[in-house]
Amino acid sequence: MLEVLRINLCSPLSLAFVLGIVSRLVRSELSIPRELYASLSIYLLLALGLKGGVELSHSTLSDLYWPVLVTLGIGIITPITSYLVLRRIGKFSTADAAGIAAHYGSVSAVTFIAAQQFVQTLNYPAEGFMPTLVTLMESPGIQIALAIGAIQTAKQAAARAANSEGSSPPARPTSAVLHEVLTGRSMILMVGGLIVGLLMGEKSYEPVKPFFEGMFKGALTLFLLEMGLAAGSRLGDLKSVGLFLLGFGTIMPVIHGTLGVLAGHWAGLSIGGATVLGAMSASASYIAAPPAVRMTLPEANPTYYLTAALAITFPFNIVLGIPIYFHIAKTIAGQ
Amino acid sequence: MHTTPLTLLTIVAEAVLKDRLIAELTQAGAKGHTLIECEGCGSRHRRVSELLGANIKLETIVSAAVADKLLEVLAVEYFPQFAVIAYISPVSVIRGEKYV
Numbered sequence: 001m002l003e004v005l006r007i008n009l010c011s012p013l014s015l016a017f018v019l020g021i022v023s024r025l026v027r028s029e030l031s032i033p034r035e036l037y038a039s040l041s042i043y044l045l046l047a048l049g050l051k052g053g054v055e056l057s058h059s060t061l062s063d064l065y066w067p068v069l070v071t072l073g074i075g076i077i078t079p080i081t082s083y084l085v086l087r088r089i090g091k092f093s094t095a096d097a098a099g100i101a102a103h104y105g106s107v108s109a110v111t112f113i114a115a116q117q118f119v120q121t122l123n124y125p126a127e128g129f130m131p132t133l134v135t136l137m138e139s140p141g142i143q144i145a146l147a148i149g150a151i152q153t154a155k156q157a158a159a160r161a162a163n164s165e166g167s168s169p170p171a172r173p174t175s176a177v178l179h180e181v182l183t184g185r186s187m188i189l190m191v192g193g194l195i196v197g198l199l200m201g202e203k204s205y206e207p208v209k210p211f212f213e214g215m216f217k218g219a220l221t222l223f224l225l226e227m228g229l230a231a232g233s234r235l236g237d238l239k240s241v242g243l244f245l246l247g248f249g250t251i252m253p254v255i256h257g258t259l260g261v262l263a264g265h266w267a268g269l270s271i272g273g274a275t276v277l278g279a280m281s282a283s284a285s286y287i288a289a290p291p292a293v294r295m296t297l298p299e300a301n302p303t304y305y306l307t308a309a310l311a312i313t314f315p316f317n318i319v320l321g322i323p324i325y326f327h328i329a330k331t332i333a334g335q
Numbered sequence: 336m337h338t339t340p341l342t343l344l345t346i347v348a349e350a351v352l353k354d355r356l357i358a359e360l361t362q363a364g365a366k367g368h369t370l371i372e373c374e375g376c377g378s379r380h381r382r383v384s385e386l387l388g389a390n391i392k393l394e395t396i397v398s399a400a401v402a403d404k405l406l407e408v409l410a411v412e413y414f415p416q417f418a419v420i421a422y423i424s425p426v427s428v429i430r431g432e433k434y435v
Binding site for chain 1 (some may be wrong): 349351352355416417
């Protein structure tokens with residue numbers, strides 16, 4: 001376990017992330033231009049989709065059946081458990097609890113990629129169809145949490161309106177939210193990449209492979225530097241979010257991660273695959289979820305959900321979480 | 336040169352509202368707009384989408400009636416929950432018919 005931790009800590013990904021945090025702490029003027037950040041994320045998501053699509057062309061429907069079902073199951077369970085814990089134990093307001101739950105119900109593509117790279121380094125590669133599962137997990141978590149939030153706040157608003165004259169702004173239609181999440185760039189690039197990869201197959205993939213695979217890890221390292229900068233600039237908010245959210249951001253991933261590993265193992269995934277599914281279940285989205293939550297549940301405080309997802313859970317998963325899920329996956333596989 | 340007095344409405348908002356605000360302008364009858372990405376801070380300071388873009392500044396030249404209608408929409412639907420400011424200023428333009 002310690003050796004695995006050491007390997008993970010000394011990977012270029014973790015080190016670049018730490019460098020980002022450190023440069024924020026020493027108040028360096030370093031910043032990654034917004035256009036580069038956008039370009040890198042487009043590159044990473046499309047590369048992920050393409051490779052996943054090519055691998056998918058080797059898989060049969062029966063390989064996918066159970067992994068797809070458990071992934072959807074986890075996508076439905078995690079926002080609900082997150083919401084209940086935040087609301088009942090954390091005593092967060094409905095909007096805040098639902099807003100944070102939307103992030104934890106969805107998946108962080110970068111955590112997924114980091115987990116995939118991690119198991120590959122240790123010679124336990126995950127199944128080729130894993131990117132397909134990411135696209136399935138991304139949307140339901142956000143939808144379910146937003147639905148809970150919208151229904152509950154509408155109820156409260158109705159109760160308030162019955163008591164007083166106060167009027168609240170009209171709620172946004174569900175179709176607008178659904179459209180936003182399903183046509184967001186991560187969905188378009190990953191689902192689109194999967195389909196393109198599936199259609200073109202191995203042979204047509206060869207010519208573009210050096211660009212999309214050869215440079216992948218380097219681009220990811222640069223991306224993690226930016227993630228470190230973003231997380232570093234949120235460290236100051238840790239004080240204001242309170243101890244509960246700090247605990248939630250580290251304990252909830254372990255619970256969801258364990259659930260993911262167990263479900264993955266049960267669905268027949270390899271040790272690498274179960275580890276990656278664990279990391280996916282444990283991760284909190286910070287690309288697709290924040291704008292969706294901001295638009296649909298504007299009452300929710302962005303400091304809570306952004307700090308929890310970006311400054312607590314993301315670093316936790318990258319540094320400690322992924323090796324823990326790997327350890328659990330190995331243990332239940334009897335190795 | 337003959338000029339027409341009109342109203343310049345300036346909205347500064349968190350970038351996540353871009354599409355919604357442009358739709359509001361069109362719906363209220365604005366004929367066009369100028370959009371600039373910008374940075375800054377105010378009472379709400381933190382932006383949800385700082386990874387994707389900080390703020391936008393949206394300018395549109397409209398009749399006083401349209402400007403009033405838009406300010407009303409902003410006051411009811413946006414000011415309570417989002418980081419938005421808006422202000423109007425008098426401007427004089429040539430080819431005034433383009434804007435109304």
